[in-house]
Amino acid sequence: MLGEGILKGLKETARNALGSYVSKERLTTVEYPEERLPLPEASRNFPFLVYDGTDWESGLRCVACQICEKECPPKCIYIEKSKDKKPDAVGKPQFYPAKFDIDISVCMSCQICVEVCPFEAIKMNTEFELSTDDRFEGLLLDGKELALSNEYYHQIHPTEAAEVDARLAAERAAAEAKAKAAAAAAVAKAAAATAAKSAAPAGAPATNTSAVPASTIPAGPTAQNSTGTPTAAATAPPASQNDAANADAPRAPKTDTKKEGDAS
Amino acid sequence: MNVVFWILAVITILGGLTAVTLKNTVHCALALTVAFAGLALLFLELDAQFAGFAQILVYIGAVAILVVFAILLTRGSEMPSEGVFSRTWFAGLLIAAGVFSVLAWAVLHSTAALPHESNVPAVDVRQIGHALMGRYVLPLEIVALLLTSAMLGAVIVAMHEKGEQK
Amino acid sequence: MANQADQIFVLLKHWIVSIFPAVVQPYLGVVLSVVAIIAVFPGLFALTTVIERKGLGRMQNRIGPNRTGPYGILQPIADGIKSLTKEDIIPTSADAVVHFIAPLVLVVAVFMGFAVLPMGRNMQLVDMDAGLLFFFAIGASTELSIFMAGWSSRNKYSLLGAMRAVAQMISYEVPLLMSSVAIVMITGSLSLVKIVDAQNQYTWGLPHWYIFTPWGFAAFVMFCIAATAETNRSPFDLPEGESELVAGYFTEYSGFKFALFFLGEYLGMFSISGLGTTLFLGGWSAPLQVLNFVPSWIWFFAKVMLSIVVLIWIRGTLPRLRQDQLMNFAWKFVLPMTLLNLFVAAIWRFMGEGLLRWIVCSAILIGVYVIVGTIGMRRKKFGPRTYRYAE
Numbered sequence: 105m106l107g108e109g110i111l112k113g114l115k116e117t118a119r120n121a122l123g124s125y126v127s128k129e130r131l132t133t134v135e136y137p138e139e140r141l142p143l144p145e146a147s148r149n150f151p152f153l154v155y156d157g158t159d160w161e162s163g164l165r166c167v168a169c170q171i172c173e174k175e176c177p178p179k180c181i182y183i184e185k186s187k188d189k190k191p192d193a194v195g196k197p198q199f200y201p202a203k204f205d206i207d208i209s210v211c212m213s214c215q216i217c218v219e220v221c222p223f224e225a226i227k228m229n230t231e232f233e234l235s236t237d238d239r240f241e242g243l244l245l246d247g248k249e250l251a252l253s254n255e256y257y258h259q260i261h262p263t264e265a266a267e268v269d270a271r272l273a274a275e276r277a278a279a280e281a282k283a284k285a286a287a288a289a290a291v292a293k294a295a296a297a298t299a300a301k302s303a304a305p306a307g308a309p310a311t312n313t314s315a316v317p318a319s320t321i322p323a324g325p326t327a328q329n330s331t332g333t334p335t336a337a338a339t340a341p342p343a344s345q346n347d348a349a350n351a352d353a354p355r356a357p358k359t360d361t362k363k364e365g366d367a368s
Numbered sequence: 369m370n371v372v373f374w375i376l377a378v379i380t381i382l383g384g385l386t387a388v389t390l391k392n393t394v395h396c397a398l399a400l401t402v403a404f405a406g407l408a409l410l411f412l413e414l415d416a417q418f419a420g421f422a423q424i425l426v427y428i429g430a431v432a433i434l435v436v437f438a439i440l441l442t443r444g445s446e447m448p449s450e451g452v453f454s455r456t457w458f459a460g461l462l463i464a465a466g467v468f469s470v471l472a473w474a475v476l477h478s479t480a481a482l483p484h485e486s487n488v489p490a491v492d493v494r495q496i497g498h499a500l501m502g503r504y505v506l507p508l509e510i511v512a513l514l515l516t517s518a519m520l521g522a523v524i525v526a527m528h529e530k531g532e533q534k
Numbered sequence: 535m536a537n538q539a540d541q542i543f544v545l546l547k548h549w550i551v552s553i554f555p556a557v558v559q560p561y562l563g564v565v566l567s568v569v570a571i572i573a574v575f576p577g578l579f580a581l582t583t584v585i586e587r588k589g590l591g592r593m594q595n596r597i598g599p600n601r602t603g604p605y606g607i608l609q610p611i612a613d614g615i616k617s618l619t620k621e622d623i624i625p626t627s628a629d630a631v632v633h634f635i636a637p638l639v640l641v642v643a644v645f646m647g648f649a650v651l652p653m654g655r656n657m658q659l660v661d662m663d664a665g666l667l668f669f670f671a672i673g674a675s676t677e678l679s680i681f682m683a684g685w686s687s688r689n690k691y692s693l694l695g696a697m698r699a700v701a702q703m704i705s706y707e708v709p710l711l712m713s714s715v716a717i718v719m720i721t722g723s724l725s726l727v728k729i730v731d732a733q734n735q736y737t738w739g740l741p742h743w744y745i746f747t748p749w750g751f752a753a754f755v756m757f758c759i760a761a762t763a764e765t766n767r768s769p770f771d772l773p774e775g776e777s778e779l780v781a782g783y784f785t786e787y788s789g790f791k792f793a794l795f796f797l798g799e800y801l802g803m804f805s806i807s808g809l810g811t812t813l814f815l816g817g818w819s820a821p822l823q824v825l826n827f828v829p830s831w832i833w834f835f836a837k838v839m840l841s842i843v844v845l846i847w848i849r850g851t852l853p854r855l856r857q858d859q860l861m862n863f864a865w866k867f868v869l870p871m872t873l874l875n876l877f878v879a880a881i882w883r884f885m886g887e888g889l890l891r892w893i894v895c896s897a898i899l900i901g902v903y904v905i906v907g908t909i910g911m912r913r914k915k916f917g918p919r920t921y922r923y924a925e
Contacts, residue, residue: 106907110852117851121592133596394685398632401678421667429674429707433700436681492663493724 145261148228150208151217153250160251161200162190165225168201172217172226180210181217204247208234224268230260372413380406388460389453393439401432418493540829543570544656567659571648578835579800580610586846593850617793625688625786632686637787637794639679644798647672647805652727654818654831665726666718669809670711673764676802677703680773683795684783695782698857699766699773705864706763706770712872713753713760716879717744717813726809730817741823743816748896749879752903754814756872758844761806763860765799768849772857807841808834867906874902 124131134141157163168185182205189197217226229252236242258265383403387396404427411420454460500508538545547570551563584606588598599606624633650665652658662668677700684696718724721732735742744750763770774782784795811817815837818830855863878895885891 105904106911113851114847117593117847120595121589121847121850124592124595130595131592131597135597135600392629394629395632398682417662417664418667421664421671424671425667425674428678429671430704432678433681433704436685440685493667494722 143230145263147230148213148215149230149232150211150213150228150234150245151206151226151250152229152252153204153247154225154227154254154257155251156254158253160248160253162192163253164192164200164247164251165223166201166204167192167198167223167225168204169199169222171220171222175216175220177214177216178210178212180207181205182207201247204250205244206250207244209239209243224272227257227261227264373410376406376409376413380410384464385461388464389457391452391454394436397432397435397439400435401428404428404432416491418491418496540655540831542829543654543831564659571659572645575645575648575801575804576797578804578839579797580614582800582804582842583610583613585843586849589843589846590850593847614793617790620789622789622791623786627688628786629686629688632682633786634791636679636683636686637791637798639682640676640798641794641801643672643675643679644801644805647802648808650726651805651808651812652730652817653808653834654829657818657831658727661727662725664724666714666724666729666809666813669726669805670707670714673710673802673806674707676798679798680783683787687783687786689786692783692785695773695785699783702766702770702773702857702860702864703764705861706760706868709756709864709868709872710760710764712869712876713757714809714813716749716753716872716876719876719879720744720883726812726817730812730819733816734819736823741816741819741821743814743819745814747882748892748899749875749882750814752871752875752878752899754810756868756875757810757814759868760864761810762845762848763864765802765806767803767845769852769855770860772854772860803842803845804838807838807845810841811837867910871903871906875899 120130154165155163156165168183170183170185173179173181173183182203183201184203186200186202190200192198192200213228215228218228234243254265254269257268380403383399383401383406386399387403390396390399404423408420408423408427411423547563547566550566551559554562584599587609588600588606591598599609602608602612624630647669649659650662650668680699680703681696684692684694684699687693717729721729723729733741733743740746745754762768766773774784784792787795811834818834820826820828820830820833878898881898882891882895885894
C-alpha cells in the first residue's frame with residue numbers, strides 16, 4: 105500500500121532514537137578521549153626498542169648492527185654505533201647505539217626493520233596519540249624515548265612477546281648446551297692431544313685442521329666468525345663460556361652446520 | 369494624501385524608473401519587482417486587502433519569477449561590460465513618461481467628479497467570491513480554459529522540440 | 535487566575551504601553567510585539583538546531599554534540615560565534631548588490647509571516663481579514679530571494695540549485711494553497727483568528743480540530759508534504775543537497791550571510807508549522823476541555839515544537855527525492871488529491887450534521903487513495919530503464 109514503507113521507516117527510526125537511551129547496542133558511540141576501544145593485538149603504529157630488565161641502557165637488546173637502518177625504505181632510522189662495548193643483559197660486551205633516532209613523520213610502519221632484526225631488538229608499538237605542535241623536533245624520537253621494557257612488549261603483543269621470549273630462551277639454552285658440550289669436547293680433546301703429542305708427532309699436521317678447537321693457536325683458518333671462541337671455551341672461566349654461548353646463540357642458525365663440522 | 373501614500377508613491381516610481389534605465393536586465397527585473405511591491409502596498413493602503421495580497425502573490429510570486437526566467441533563458445543575461453545605466457536610458461524615460469501622461473489624462477478625465485472622501489465600502493473576500501461565482505462565472509471559466517490551453521500548448525511545444533532534438 | 539496566566543503577555547504589553555504618553559502608544563504597542571517576535575523565534579531557532587542535531591544523532595545510533603555545555607545546549611552559541619567571525623567572501627565576478635540583498639530579503643519575508651499567526655488568545659500581531667492570503671503571499675516572496683541568491687553568485691552550481699529550488703517551491707505552492715482552501719471553505723473566513731475560534735469548541739470533551747475530520751486529515755497530510763517541500767527540508771532538499779550541489783544556492787555565501795540563510799530556512803519551518811498548527815491542530819486551543827487551565831500560548835508552542843520534531847524525524851528517516859520524482863509527485867499525485875479533497879469538503883459541508891457524512895467522506899478519500907496507490911505502485915515494465923533525454 106502506498107505510504108506503508110514510510111510508516112515502517114518512521115517506526116524503525118523511532119525505535120532507534122528511543123532505544124538508544126536504554127540499550128547499549130543502539131548507541132555505538134565510544135566517547136573518545138574518555139573511553140577508548142581496545143586495539144586488536146596485531147595493530148601496529150611505529151617501532152620501539154625492547155630492553156630486558158629494568159635499566160634501559162644496560163638491558164637494550166640492540167647491538168647497533170645497522171641492518172634496520174639499511175633496510176628501512178624511507179630511511180627514517182639513524183644509528184650511530186658506539187666506540188666501546190658495554191655488557192648487555194646477559195653480561196656479554198656488545199656494541200650499543202650511541203644514537204638511535206627514528207623520524208616518525210617519515211616512518212611508514214612497514215615493519216621491515218622488525219622483520220630483519222636478528223636480535224629481536226626492535227618491535228612495533230601501538231601508541232598513536234603522538235600529536236605534537238613541533239613538526240620537526242617533536243616527531244624525531246631518540247633512543248631514550250624509543251626504549252620500552254619487555255614487560256610493556258608483553259602487554260601490547262602478548263602472544264608475539266611470549267613467542268619471542270620462548271625462542272630467545274630456547275636459543276640461549278641450546279647455545280649453552282652446545283658450549284658445555286664444546287667445553288667437554290675441548291677438555292677431552294686437550295687430554296687426547298697431550299696423549300697424541302707424546303705418542304706420534306707426525307700426526308699433528310693431519311689433525312691440525314681438526315685440532316683447531318684443541319690447539320692454543322687462536323683464530324684458525326676456518327670461517328669461524330667468532331674469534332677465540334673455542335680457546336675461550338677451553339680455557340676461559342665458565343662465565344665467558346656463557347657469553348660465548350650467548351653470542352653464538354643468535355648466529356646459531358647460520359653457523360650451526362659449520363660449527364658442527366668444526367667441532368666434530 | 370498622507371505621508372504613507374507619498375512614501376509608497378516615491379518607491380513605486382523609483383522602481384519603475386530604474387526598471388527602464390538600468391543596463392543589467394536582471395537588475396531591471398528586480399526593480400520591476402520593487403514597483404510591484406509598491407503597487408501592492410498602495411492597494412493595501414486603500415483597504416483593498418484582497419487586491420493587495422493577490423498582487424503580491426501573483427505578481428511578485430509568479431510574474432516576476434517568470435520575467436526573470438525568461439531573461440535568463442534568452443541572451444539577455446550576458447554580463448554588461450561597464451556602467452550602471454543602459455545606453456538607451458533617455459528613450460526609456462521618454463516612453464515611460466509618455467505612457468504615464470496618457471494614462472493620467474485618461475484617469476483624470478474618466479469620471480466627472482472624483483470623490484474626495486471616498487465612501488466606497490470596503491469589499492471583503494466574501495463579496496468577491498459571491499461575484500466570481502455568481503455574476504462573473506462565465507468569464508471565470510473562459511479564462512480558466514484559456515490558461516489551460518496555454519499551458520498545454522507550452523508543454524506540447526517543449527516536448528516537440530525535445531523530440532526533434534533527439 | 536488561569537485567565538491571568540493565559541493573558542500574561544498581553545497584560546504585560548498593556549502595562550508597559552500605558553506608561554508612555556498617548557501619542558506614542560499605538561506605535562509602541564506594535565514595536566513591542568515585533569520585538570517580542572524577533573526575540574522569541576530566533577531563540578527557538580537556536581534550541582531547534584540542538585534538538586535537530588541530537589535527535590538525528592540518536593536516530594542514527596550516535597550521540598549528537600555533547601561537549602559544549604551539558605548535553606550540548608550551548609552548541610548554537612559556538613555556531614553563532616563561528617559564523618560571525620568567519621571572513622565574508624564575495625566572489626569578484628559576483629553581483630555585489632544582489633548578493634548582499636538576497637539573505638536580507640529572505641529573512642525579512644520570513645519574519646513577516648509571523649505577523650498573522652495567533653500564538654495565544656488575543657496574541658496575534660495583526661488581525662487581518664485576509665490573514666491566510668497574506669501569509670501565502672509572503673511565502674511566495676521567499677522564492678524570489680532564493681533565485682536572487684543563486685543568480686548573483688555567478689556559479690553554475692548555485693544557479694542550478696536556485697532553479698531547482700524555485701521549480702520545487704512553485705510546484706508545491708499549489709497543493710499548499712489548495713489544502714488550506716478546504717479549511718477556508720468550511721470556516722467561511724480567511725482570518726486565522728476566526729479559524730482558530732471555529733476550532734475552539736468541544737463535543738463530549740473532544741475538540742473540533744479540523745485534523746479529526748476525514749477531509750481535514752487528508753488535507754493535513756498533503757499540507758505536511760507541501761510544507762516540507764516549501765522549506766526545502768528532507769526528503770525534498772535536493773536544492774541544498776550537500777552531496778550533489780555543494781550547498782546549492784548558498785554555495786558562495788560564508789560567515790554571517792550563511793547564518794542568515796540558515797536562520798531564514800529554520801524560521802520558515804517555524805512559520806509554516808505555526809500555520810499548520812493554526813489551520814489543522816486548533817492553534818492555541820487545548821486538546822481536552824479539562825486542560826483549559828493551561829495557558830493557550832503553551833499549547834501553541836507545544837504543538838509547533840511537536841511539528842518540528844516530526845519534521846526532524848522525517849528528515850532522519852527518508853532518503854532524498856530526485857528532482858523529477860519530486861515534480862511528478864507534486865503534479866501527478868498531490869495536486870489531484872487536493873482537488874478531490876476540496877470536493878469532499880464541499881460534500882461534508884452540504885450533507886449536514888450526522889454520521890452519514892463521516893462515512894461517505896471517509897469512503898471516498900480512502901477508496902481513491904487505495905486505488906491510486908495500487909495502480910501507481912505497480913511496476914509497469916521490467917528490464918533496463920530507458921531515458922528520454924539522455925540518449
